[in-house]
Amino acid sequence: MTRVRLAATASYLPERWMGAAEISGLSGIPEQVLVERFGLRGKHIAGPDEHVSDMAATAARRLLAEQGMEPGEVDALVYFGSTWKDFEVWHAAPRVAHLLGCGRATVLELAYVSCGSPVAVRVCRDLLRAEDELRTVLAVAASRESSLIDYGNPRTRFAYDFGDGAVAALFVRDAGDDGRVAREVLGCHMITDGSFSLDVMVPAGGSAEPASRETVRDGRHFLDVPDPGSMKERLDPVTLPNFLAAADEALRRSGAGREDVAHLCGIHVKRSLHDTLVRELGLSPDRATYLDDTGHMSGVDPLLGLDRAARAGLLSPGDLVLLLAAGTGYTWAASVIRW
Numbered sequence: 001m002t003r004v005r006l007a008a009t010a011s012y013l014p015e016r017w018m019g020a021a022e023i024s025g026l027s028g029i030p031e032q033v034l035v036e037r038f039g040l041r042g043k044h045i046a047g048p049d050e051h052v053s054d055m056a057a058t059a060a061r062r063l064l065a066e067q068g069m070e071p072g073e074v075d076a077l078v079y080f081g082s083t084w085k086d087f088e089v090w091h092a093a094p095r096v097a098h099l100l101g102c103g104r105a106t107v108l109e110l111a112y113v114s115c116g117s118p119v120a121v122r123v124c125r126d127l128l129r130a131e132d133e134l135r136t137v138l139a140v141a142a143s144r145e146s147s148l149i150d151y152g153n154p155r156t157r158f159a160y161d162f163g164d165g166a167v168a169a170l171f172v173r174d175a176g177d178d179g180r181v182a183r184e185v186l187g188c189h190m191i192t193d194g195s196f197s198l199d200v201m202v203p204a205g206g207s208a209e210p211a212s213r214e215t216v217r218d219g220r221h222f223l224d225v226p227d228p229g230s231m232k233e234r235l236d237p238v239t240l241p242n243f244l245a246a247a248d249e250a251l252r253r254s255g256a257g258r259e260d261v262a263h264l265c266g267i268h269v270k271r272s273l274h275d276t277l278v279r280e281l282g283l284s285p286d287r288a289t290y291l292d293d294t295g296h297m298s299g300v301d302p303l304l305g306l307d308r309a310a311r312a313g314l315l316s317p318g319d320l321v322l323l324l325a326a327g328t329g330y331t332w333a334a335s336v337i338r339w
Contacts, residue, residue: 003174004125006183006337009307010063012055012166013044013294026151027160039271043163043295045146051086052142055166057099060140063168071101075134076127080110080120081141082298084148088205096140114267115327116141116299118335122188124171135173142166143298148202150222159223161268163295167304182317186336187253189246193238196330199231242332244280247324250334254320262319264288265305267326268296301325315339
């Protein structure tokens with residue numbers, strides 16, 4: 001079988017940083033609660049004219065420059081970031097390809113919200129396995145969902161950590177010999193429970209509730225949770241089991257188990273859930289990247305965490321890195337990379 005490896009990553013965070021004290025002032029939640037329970041010291045905020053296509057292109061330019069790679073060498077470009085983009089009913093991937101000068105690239109767009117990183121790893125791996133013509137796939141993602149948050153709406157407290165940022169990842173086909181492949185993409189898995197599909201959304205702007213003066217007046221274009229009590233009652237019992245089930249199956253498909261995981265790169269979740277996942281996977285806290293200075297950035301988090309871990313020298317050859325995420329809808333996803 002064709003082997004696929006993650007050749008490189010790069011990331012981008014906007015210059016402005018909103019600390020927990022400022023978030024506290026906007027939301028009324030004590031700063032200590034934000035830091036200790038939400039696991040949020042602060043997050044980055046995109047500038048008014050800085051959109052997901054711009055941030056994704058910035059991260060990708062950094063990657064290409066570091067690799068000494070020309071845009072024309074990219075065979076396919078995949079966008080897997082936030083579905084809230086520069087415009088409605090609009091694809092970011094063609095814009096990113098144009099900004100980069102990837103004129104010959106096949107362009108694809110994924111819509112997997114917060115579980116985007118492990119899903120993109122799977123799709124890029126499978127693209128390279130399926131099509132002999134493809135040798136390089138550049139995956140990009142960005143989020144500026146901080147703009148969707150109404151800090152005066154307590155129903156969306158769970159989203160007060162939404163921040164802005166971008167990541168890029170380069171996947172390449174390996175020659176397929178019997179030697180070890182560095183940074184090889186191994187097993188992946190997803191679990192979806194569509195009974196949660198109407199629990200989190202931006203209510204207005206789609207066909208169910210077209211935009212109008214009234215929807216703007218009533219703040220219907222911000223993220224909302226119609227019934228947070230019901231969502232919590234149904235989601236809490238399955239969140240941890242589904243995270244672990246997705247991880248276990250991805251590891252099984254990699255010929256491994258929890259005991260083999262060397263590092264966890266997950267989405268930003270509240271501190272208690274993160275700590276439980278680390279404990280259940282048998283890891284020490286220093287073997288898990290926690291993004292308490294960025295918050296949650298839609299599909300960006302796990303691969304941005306991986307980029308940080310790699311640049312900090314926390315990963316050694318042969319380490320199994322687990323990418324773990326969940327996205328509203330709800331889908332839990334995991335991918336495994338052997339460093």
